[in-house]
Amino acid sequence: MLHAEDGARLECSVAVERASGASAGHGVQRRVLRRATVTLGRDEFRELVLRVQDVRGGAHENFALRSDFRLFMRFVKDGKCTVNFPQSNAQVLISDCPPDRLKTFLKTLSIKHEASRGTNPVSERARMRAGVPRSFEIISPVQQKDIQKANELRSKVNAPVQVKALTERAVNRTDGRQRVKRPRADGDASPVKALHPHKKPVLTLPVAQKLSKEQMAVLNAVLSGKNVFFTGSAGTGKSFLLKRIVGSLPPKSTYATASTGVAACHIGGTTLHSFAGIGSGSAPLEQCLELAQRPGVLQHWTSCKHLIIDEISMVEAEFFDKLESVARSIRRSSEPFGGIQLIVCGDFLQLPPVTKGKEKPGFCFQARSWRKCIQVNMELTEVRRQTDRTFISLLQAIRVGRVTEEVSARLLKSASNPIERDGIVATRLCTHKDDVELTNENKLKQLPGPLRVFEALDSDPMLVKTIDAQSPAGQTLQLKVGAQVMLTKNLDVHRGLVNGARGVVVDFLPGNQGHDSGLRGDLSGPCV
Numbered sequence: 001m002l003h004a005e006d007g008a009r010l011e012c013s014v015a016v017e018r019a020s021g022a023s024a025g026h027g028v029q030r031r032v033l034r035r036a037t038v039t040l041g042r043d044e045f046r047e048l049v050l051r052v053q054d055v056r057g058g059a060h061e062n063f064a065l066r067s068d069f070r071l072f073m074r075f076v077k078d079g080k081c082t083v084n085f086p087q088s089n090a091q092v093l094i095s096d097c098p099p100d101r102l103k104t105f106l107k108t109l110s111i112k113h114e115a116s117r118g119t120n121p122v123s124e125r126a127r128m129r130a131g132v133p134r135s136f137e138i139i140s141p142v143q144q145k146d147i148q149k150a151n152e153l154r155s156k157v158n159a160p161v162q163v164k165a166l167t168e169r170a171v172n173r174t175d176g177r178q179r180v181k182r183p184r185a186d187g188d189a190s191p192v193k194a195l196h197p198h199k200k201p202v203l204t205l206p207v208a209q210k211l212s213k214e215q216m217a218v219l220n221a222v223l224s225g226k227n228v229f230f231t232g233s234a235g236t237g238k239s240f241l242l243k244r245i246v247g248s249l250p251p252k253s254t255y256a257t258a259s260t261g262v263a264a265c266h267i268g269g270t271t272l273h274s275f276a277g278i279g280s281g282s283a284p285l286e287q288c289l290e291l292a293q294r295p296g297v298l299q300h301w302t303s304c305k306h307l308i309i310d311e312i313s314m315v316e317a318e319f320f321d322k323l324e325s326v327a328r329s330i331r332r333s334s335e336p337f338g339g340i341q342l343i344v345c346g347d348f349l350q351l352p353p354v355t356k357g358k359e360k361p362g363f364c365f366q367a368r369s370w371r372k373c374i375q376v377n378m379e380l381t382e383v384r385r386q387t388d389r390t391f392i393s394l395l396q397a398i399r400v401g402r403v404t405e406e407v408s409a410r411l412l413k414s415a416s417n418p419i420e421r422d423g424i425v426a427t428r429l430c431t432h433k434d435d436v437e438l439t440n441e442n443k444l445k446q447l448p449g450p451l452r453v454f455e456a457l458d459s460d461p462m463l464v465k466t467i468d469a470q471s472p473a474g475q476t477l478q479l480k481v482g483a484q485v486m487l488t489k490n491l492d493v494h495r496g497l498v499n500g501a502r503g504v505v506v507d508f509l510p511g512n513q514g515h516d517s518g519l520r521g522d523l524s525g526p527c528v
């Protein structure tokens with residue numbers, strides 16, 4: 001069972017629009033509430049009502065949720081939705097709402113609305129006659145019986161229409177005209193029906209996968225506004241929890257980032273570098289501030305209230321300190337990180353920061369500003385990825401560098417296990433570039449079919465040497481159908497085309513037809 005608070009109340013931005021004339025064409029009055037509560041409840045006649053009120057109090061507005069209201073839910077994952085009330089020529093536009101809360105709220109609304117269909121609405125006349133004092137009661141939590149009732153009513157709507165019988169009746173008319181009576185398109189109007197005109201899906205209890213106790217403790221610390229760092233070994237659900245955290249915070253002021261493109265892609269965010277816009281951060285502070293004030297970047301810094309950073313172990317200490325200074329300067333605040341709430345996650349026993357040259361990278365927890373920025377440190381201890389206890393303890397031993405002979409023997413035994421998905425084989429990690437090249441050459445030679453060679457076209461011949469030295473991709477690229485490939489650049493994080501994304505060549509197409517079609521990838525669906 002859900003708690004009423006979970007499904008019946010939202011905190012978000014609201015705009016209430018009313019058509020000022022009898023028809024919608026006569027101009028619109030708009031009232032904007034930057035922080036509002038939207039509550040689902042029942043009035044004195046037990047009818048469903050949506051109540052909108054400024055969080056600071058003041059007058060509220062009630063909207064009756066009768067059968068003609070419409071829900072527009074296309075942008076729910078961005079924390080937005082519109083409820084349209086044709087009878088009163090009004091609509092309530094909800095925005096900047098934590099997406100997970102909005103989903104639960106709308107599910108509660110759908111179930112309660114469906115379950116109360118069939119009860120006749122009380123007319124305005126009857127309301128006035130009754131003389132009952134106005135009241136508003138927050139909706140009770142969704143229960144199994146609500147869902148059952150809603151689904152029973154839905155199954156009636158889903159039942160096939162007896163068109164044949166009607167047709168026969170029409171044919172038997174005495175006037176001989178073939179008029180077939182059709183079921184009325186608006187006969188059983190329902191907002192949910194409008195979204196699914198053919199068949200309504202079965203409603204279920206709005207319960208997402210449950211967080212463990214320790215995951216819940218982290219979420220609560222985040223929701224209380226604290227700057228949190230949480231860690232845990234591989235598979236303890238750090239990214240899973242981060243996604244839940246992203247869904248629980250207001251989208252306009254929340255930025256989900258990670259140190260690498262692949263990690264950013266997992267939580268539906270961007271890289272920390274692209275959020276910050278200060279390049280590698282190695283330039284002097286003045287220069288970084290200039291970079292951070294460019295249009296498009298400045299807005300990140302000024303609108304951000306909650307900054308999420310995944311895979312923090314790969315963020316370098318000096319870069320973190322630079323970000324912290326930039327945040328304070330740009331936001332003109334002396335608070336740590338300019339008052340931005342930090343939600344930081346990662347495992348310092350996994351990958352370290354990448355640095356150029358020979359200097360030893362500093363871990364983020366060694367940054368000068370780390371201690372003043374992070375208020376709470378938490379650890380997830382329960383591994384959720386595997387249930388095989390032996391394998392888990394083996395991984396834990398490697399994590400802390402205790403690789404005994406027994407551990408090595410067990411690992412070597414698994415070396416020949418086949419690992420493949422959609423033709424993409426497991427990535428082999430090497431310690432040196434030469435080994436990488438040798439392995440790739442050998443694998444390519446083993447493949448049948450002709451070899452295709454692609455030469456890079458460099459517009460500035462003077463810079464070719466530098467580009468070749470800096471770029472992870474060489475001047476020539478040799479491929480065959482069946483070759484395993486990996487992207488070495490973040491092309492489009494949202495589509496999964498990130499540094500490290502894997503694929504396999506399935507075909508070569510001539511000219512510009514080749515764009516986006518010749519590779520199969522494992523991160524962005526069947527074709528990239």
Ligand SMILES: Nc1ncnc2c1ncn2[C@@H]1O[C@H](COP(=O)(O)OP(=O)(O)OP(=O)(O)O)[C@@H](O)[C@H]1O
Pocket residue numbers: 209210211212215232233234235236237238239240241347384385
């Ligand atoms: N509360 C939960 N309920 C159900 N499944 C969960 C839960 N928490 C985590 N998982 C699952 O456990 C697996 C590992 O989670 P996740 O990838 O978030 O771990 P991680 O700590 O980020 O790992 P890594 O450090 O390797 O990136 C995933 O398949 C995830 O869906």
